[in-house]
Amino acid sequence: MAKMTYIKAITSGLDQVLKDDPKTLIFGEDVGKNGGVFRTTVDLQDKYGEDRVFDTPLAESGILGLAIGLSLTGWRPIPEIQFMGFTFEAMDGIVGQLARDHYRFGGQKNFPVTVRTPFGGGTHTAEMHADNLENYFVSTPGLRVVTPANPYDAKGLVISAVESDDPVLFMENLKLYRSMKDEVPDEKYTVPLDTAKVVREGTDLTIVAYSAEVNESLAAADALAKDNISAEVIDLRSLSPIDTDTVFASVDKTHKVVIVQEAQRMAGVGAVVASDIAEEKIMSLDAPIGRVAAPDSVYPFAQAENDWIPNADDIEAKAREIVNY
Amino acid sequence: MANGSKQIVDFAKIKATMADPYKHPVQVIDREGKVVDPDTLAKYSDDQLVDFMKKMVWERTLHEQTMNFSRQGRLGFYAPTAGEEASEMGSVTAFKQQDFLLPAYRDLPQMIQHGTTVAKGFLWSKGHVEGNQHENPNMLFPQIIIGAQYVETAGVALGIKKNGDEDRVAFVYTGDGGTSQGDWYEGVNFASAFQAPAVFFVQNNGWAISVPRYKQTAAETLAQKAVAMGVPSVQVDGMDIVAVHEVSEAAREFAAAGNGPVVIETLTYRYGAHSSAGDDPSRYRTDEETKPWFDADPLIRMRKVLTDKGVWSQDQEDKLVDEYKDEFKEAMKEAEAAPAQKVSDFLKWTYNVPTPAVKKQIAEFEAKESK
Numbered sequence: 033m034a035k036m037t038y039i040k041a042i043t044s045g046l047d048q049v050l051k052d053d054p055k056t057l058i059f060g061e062d063v064g065k066n067g068g069v070f071r072t073t074v075d076l077q078d079k080y081g082e083d084r085v086f087d088t089p090l091a092e093s094g095i096l097g098l099a100i101g102l103s104l105t106g107w108r109p110i111p112e113i114q115f116m117g118f119t120f121e122a123m124d125g126i127v128g129q130l131a132r133d134h135y136r137f138g139g140q141k142n143f144p145v146t147v148r149t150p151f152g153g154g155t156h157t158a159e160m161h162a163d164n165l166e167n168y169f170v171s172t173p174g175l176r177v178v179t180p181a182n183p184y185d186a187k188g189l190v191i192s193a194v195e196s197d198d199p200v201l202f203m204e205n206l207k208l209y210r211s212m213k214d215e216v217p218d219e220k221y222t223v224p225l226d227t228a229k230v231v232r233e234g235t236d237l238t239i240v241a242y243s244a245e246v247n248e249s250l251a252a253a254d255a256l257a258k259d260n261i262s263a264e265v266i267d268l269r270s271l272s273p274i275d276t277d278t279v280f281a282s283v284d285k286t287h288k289v290v291i292v293q294e295a296q297r298m299a300g301v302g303a304v305v306a307s308d309i310a311e312e313k314i315m316s317l318d319a320p321i322g323r324v325a326a327p328d329s330v331y332p333f334a335q336a337e338n339d340w341i342p343n344a345d346d347i348e349a350k351a352r353e354i355v356n357y
Numbered sequence: 358m359a360n361g362s363k364q365i366v367d368f369a370k371i372k373a374t375m376a377d378p379y380k381h382p383v384q385v386i387d388r389e390g391k392v393v394d395p396d397t398l399a400k401y402s403d404d405q406l407v408d409f410m411k412k413m414v415w416e417r418t419l420h421e422q423t424m425n426f427s428r429q430g431r432l433g434f435y436a437p438t439a440g441e442e443a444s445e446m447g448s449v450t451a452f453k454q455q456d457f458l459l460p461a462y463r464d465l466p467q468m469i470q471h472g473t474t475v476a477k478g479f480l481w482s483k484g485h486v487e488g489n490q491h492e493n494p495n496m497l498f499p500q501i502i503i504g505a506q507y508v509e510t511a512g513v514a515l516g517i518k519k520n521g522d523e524d525r526v527a528f529v530y531t532g533d534g535g536t537s538q539g540d541w542y543e544g545v546n547f548a549s550a551f552q553a554p555a556v557f558f559v560q561n562n563g564w565a566i567s568v569p570r571y572k573q574t575a576a577e578t579l580a581q582k583a584v585a586m587g588v589p590s591v592q593v594d595g596m597d598i599v600a601v602h603e604v605s606e607a608a609r610e611f612a613a614a615g616n617g618p619v620v621i622e623t624l625t626y627r628y629g630a631h632s633s634a635g636d637d638p639s640r641y642r643t644d645e646e647t648k649p650w651f652d653a654d655p656l657i658r659m660r661k662v663l664t665d666k667g668v669w670s671q672d673q674e675d676k677l678v679d680e681y682k683d684e685f686k687e688a689m690k691e692a693e694a695a696p697a698q699k700v701s702d703f704l705k706w707t708y709n710v711p712t713p714a715v716k717k718q719i720a721e722f723e724a725k726e727s728k
Contacts, residue, residue, distance in 0.1 A: 089550050094508050094543035101512015128502050138486040139706040173707045197709040273712035
């Protein structure tokens with residue numbers, strides 16, 4: 033077992049699926065010789081050849097069309113959309129076509145496509161490079177949406193995503209790429225596509241988060257612990273579907289919940305979790321559901337992003353408010 | 358630039374000459390039924406020519422019968438095909454069963470020729486999933502988002518190339534309006550960049566619902582758009598089935614041999630409305646405008662050639678029409694006998710592995726449906 037960064041863990045998972053299944057293909061802008069603009073696919077073209085790992089022309093809708101057409105001819109495509117903001121150019125491909133094709137065939141054909149895309153704020157990127165756009169995709173029947181919050185899950189989830197016969201949107205957090213290391217097995221393992229994980233146990237309050245906000249929530253939990261407030265932290269990992277069993281079990285234990293997301297507050301994942309809890313577990317709650325989210329502006333210019341992205345202090349403050357309700 | 362000096366580049370000249378290679382659309386039989394390319398026509402036996410005519414009569418009859426069914430409220434969305442028989446039958450007959458067809462909504466006749474049934478076509482129109490499940494697996498369903506079929510064609514063609522399949526291509530259709538979509542360019546360009554075996558058809562029928570061809574682009578031809586992607590292209594008289602077939606066969610051969618994709622623009626016409634869903638062409642075009650196209654009818658000119666050869670008669674054609682009508686009425690009965698669809702089935706097909714929420718909804722709907 034080696035200490036591995038989040039990005040290296042994804043590379044290791046991709047290496048594994050390329051090795052295991054000769055029908056897997058990685059393609060996108062700059063993924064070949066350059067190994068991706070973040071080096072996520074580094075060395076994979078050298079190892080598996082240009083037939084398996086290749087650059088495409090610069091056109092995201094074309095990349096999705098390629099993925100769908102390759103599925104129809106027996107391949108297992110792993111396209112990369114260079115930044116999540118660029119998925120707008122592939123919206124028909126992902127939402128209008130890919131997510132619906134299994135249904136259109138009455139279940140007779142599978143479209144085992146894993147769309148990888150980096151997202152998330154805090155690294156001072158140019159505009160349209162940091163947006164949290166999961167809210168557009170989690171309302172799409174037929175599409176699974178997952179996002180790991182640590183290197184171990186990153187490798188296990190990317191392998192599960194590729195092996196899944198359903199299309200999966202695999203969101204990779206930019207800030208986490210090189211900011212955290214974990215023990216990651218060299219050998220193959222998988223993390224299930226549709227389960228959340230309790231990453232810290234607690235008794236007074238449940239904090240539900242995903243992606244980079246899991247680390248912020250853990251930092252908030254540390255701060256709360258100094259005042260003997262015991263926070264349980266759940267990493268959703270899968271944003272569609274949401275593992276409500278794990279969330280509900282925790283709510284039954286703590287009776288208080290704060291839901292955290294980096295995306296804007298309007299609609300979205302946090303709202304779905306809140307409504308699920310309200311629908312099924314309202315009698316278990318001792319306080320209103322607390323929410324921490326970015327404000328409802330467009331993703332800010334880089335100079336203001338650290339004030340915009342919810343951080344550990346924001347989560348801690350909301351948690352205290354809910355615990356003391 | 359100094360006043361009055363010669364310009365370094367003559368844009369006016371470039372603009373005036375850029376469509377020059379497309380000045381003469383390929384034609385074998387002209388609108389009067391005169392054979393203008395006897396050498397090409399001589400490559401076809403009388404039986405083959407009669408078969409072309411039968412297929413066009415079949416498609417025209419399918420169109421007429423389908424419009425009747427639509428008026429009777431027995432079909433859903435349907436895009437009329439009258440006028441486009443030479444373009445559709447001439448092209449699809451140049452392809453083999455192993456070729457992969459990516460149709461749009463006006464391409465049911467080609468789908469049926471490529472390996473599905475008329476009943477399945479009706480089921481698609483009626484919004485039944487069996488209308489998407491074809492005997493020949495080398496086929497998608499009619500694409501509704503115009504342009505998407507073009508980018509997917511690049512993928513199918515690349516998949517064929519990567520599989521090392523020999524004598525196999527992808528072929529796809531759109532209309533004149535479809536060439537304005539970004540996906541049109543992305544699809545042709547991707548296929549070109551990967552030198553993948555694809556044949557891209559543009560059935561230029563003059564109209565994108567109510568918007569005439571000239572409003573789509575200032576380009577003199579749609580075929581010339583392919584040049585920018587490094588793809589050879591041709592304009593063909595889309596009312597001349599022999600010309601369309603000949604060009605399609607050549608394109609297929611070129612692509613299947615590993616030379617990359619081809620774009621074919623067929624010059625044809627949409628006699629009827631855009632669709633059976635309330636479009637009224639009298640709002641945007643006059644009889645005066647449409648008459649020359651009706652005079653150029655693909656059946657009229659083929660009928661003349663075959664009658665001159667003594668291998669076709671009106672009596673024979675009338676009998677065929679009756680046979681086809683009976684066939685289509687039977688197909689409609691078959692379509693109407695298909696089992697009703699259930700919401701629980703739609704839920705089951707949404708994911709390969711249903712999510713917990715979907716599983717719960719399947720159970721809820723199954724309980725309702727069993728009552």
